[in-house]
Amino acid sequence: MLSIKNIHASVEGKEILKGINLDVQPGEVHAIMGPNGSGKSTLASVLAGREEYEVTEGSVDFLGKDILELSPEDRAREGLFLAFQYPVEIPGVSTTNFIKTALNEKRKYHGLPPLDAVSFMKLMKEKMNLVEIDKSLLTRSINEGFSGGEKKKNEIFQMAMLEPKLTILDETDSGLDIDALRIVASGVNKLRDENRAIIVITHYQRLLDYLQPDFVHVLLNGKIVKSGTKELALELEEKGYDFIKDQFSLTPAL
């Protein structure tokens, strides 16, 4: 489904990603771990198409398409979803209106008519139950005045509504208390199936306890230095990133 080959990317002339290779098959959950500054969020941004990141080398194939050639909106419409680490506030635009606009833009791209009001409401209701989101949140301006937990829950709700093929959770666990983490994780779990893949970017083991990834990759200084199963995450949790750093005798990145 997703095939990343030797991606190098830099921002403002500084190389952050130094040759990433990753293959993701439908149904799989991959965790990408690593210390601050290792390039985890850069990888998410590059995949989503943030323009300040320049890809200098390599290729990314997503469902048979070279997504580096696509605009961010077309990548989204093709089924790539990024759950933001810091979801953005848009005053005056309700969550409902925002999602409806997004959903209909996606449908238009695939040659489908806009969803009528009744079907949209039905879909909303169904997904609301699935991810346990409060109705009152959806009539408020998107992310404005939301707590950290509400913002992340809202991201997962959008994921449920847009039904992406590939979801990237960018430190979705940051800033969440235990209860919020459990609700968010169980929402994600309910959205898993054999056709969809998830990349989880995180510092910590705790989200992985809930998500049980198929693969764990350790990103260090712009490269995946170690890949393994979920046991690798436990080892990291126990020993810290230093053990990997020592192993690869790399100077820690900033």
Next chain:
Amino acid sequence: MKEEMDVLEETVSREYKYGFVTDIDTDVAPKGLNEEVIRLISMKKNEPEWMLNWRLKAYNHWLKMEEPKWPNVKYPPIDYQDIIYYAAPKKKKTVNGLDEVDPELLKTFDKLGISLNEQKRLSGVAVDVVVDSVSVATSFKKQLSEVGIIFCSISEAIQNHPDLVKKYLGSVVPMTDNYFAALNSAVFTDGSFCYIPKGVRCPMELSTYFRINTENSGQFERTLIIAEDESYVSYLEGCTAPKRDENQLHAAVVELFAHRKAEIKYSTVQNWFPGDENGLGGIYNFVTKRGICMGDYSKISWSQVETGSAITWKYPSVILKGDNSIGEFYSVALTNHHQQADTGTKMTHLGKNTRSRIVSKGISAGQSQNSYRGLVKTGKNAVNARNYSQCDSLLLGDKCGAHTFPYIESKNKTAVIEHEATTSKIGEDQLFYCRQRGIDTEAAVALIVTGFAKEVMNQLPMEFAVEAQKLLAVSLEGSVG
């Protein structure tokens, strides 16, 4: 980011969508302004002598006045002798229905999407159409007259209701009020007149579409709305103008009178030709709008969506004379290209327990300048007067400007005046967030701007709100910083 700026550039350079000229025979006065021209206007309109004298008095006063220099706008000097002050579509005897209206004119309305037939049938809005200074079609008059409402052109009102016109005309905006009001008083050619009798709630939204049509003809509208005790009226004013290379002066005067417990809601969508992407052409919109809450518990509410004109100079204001009266001003002003807007309001609190509310949303794009200018004044007797003002500015791109000039003059210690202001930019982060959800830059900007202006949009009557929302999107397509 760079790409987004390019999209902005690209869409900013888009042509004005309503640029076309209607070919109608017009009856045109010679260029320039003097007593003869004023006499001609008055004669053409078959006016009584008192009206002519009033015009001449205004003209003579205007000659002694100077153009205001304080607005935060720049434009080359206007040659008032190079303007045509009267142009009327050739009039057939009388117009009883649409079939008697010049088909060319009807085509124009079709292009604008404001077909009268549609309006009549679908929305139940009475439209008094003003094209180049003469009302050519008035509908729903009968239904209105059944409840005693007078809704006609000001010219007709001068003929048929001279006592009302004499009593109110120029009493809230005196002919000496300002340079452009004096000019308007001298040369106004048409406009709307609306009288709501005591206790009557106007059964429909009253609407007028203004449209400038003859090259070089200034448009000087005069509107007078009187709401007697315990009456209610909602009035809609909207406009689009054909494309022109030369600047056209538009200096309207609107006067509102609300008696005891009466309420007037006045909504405007203004989309005059803004000039091209180099700042050439476009309408100079110098408007004086003022209402007075004469009676206790009366209310006047101005709502405006201003997207057009090269220069906008406009301060819809309320004088709160009656005790417990309420004044409101809700505004969205959007500027793009080289447009300049200096707009806001004046709330003058005279009565006890008077309240006013100001919500201003300025959106600047391109190389435009957008200023809010507001005055909140409380008189000696305005015990417990309250004002709340909120002025928000949104910047799109890095070459435009937003300015806020709030003035407060309080002569009563019990008055409470609050002012809040914010300035924000459409963030790269906001745009990327939208795009990552499949919403392209153009649609994202429209979404964000609509959200920003929501509080004001909510004040507009339904059919107007839809139109205004489209207008915001069309005026901005692209944009950002």
